[in-house]
Amino acid sequence: MLAAKDLGYGTCPMIGFDPEAVRKEFNIPEQYIPVMIITIGPAKEESNPRKMRYSVSEVTTYNGF
Incomplete structure (x- = not known):
């Protein structure tokens, strides 16, 4: 996928x-x-699948649920 x-090329x-x-x-x-x-084809545009990331404190719970 990295070589493509x-x-x-775009891949999925x-x-x-x-x-x-x-x-x-x-x-x-x-x-x-x-x-x-793996699908492969011409990439339409540059994409970034990781548009937003949560901070560790937003997704982690300690000693609870």
């Missing part, structure tokens, strides 16, 4: 699919188990 970005990881169906569709040998699919 360096070449100007995908999980939560049926690995057996993917293996059959793409004729992947049985000794391999697909664990992630």
Whole structure:
């Protein structure tokens, strides 16, 4: 994904699919188990998926719930 970005492409990881169906569709040998699919294509614009971050104190609780 980093190499694709360096070449100007956009990528997106995908999980939560049926690995057996993917293996059959793409004729992947049985000794391999697909664990992630990565889409790749021309990037429309520079994006930053981490637009906002919470501080540690906003997301952490000590000795409680």
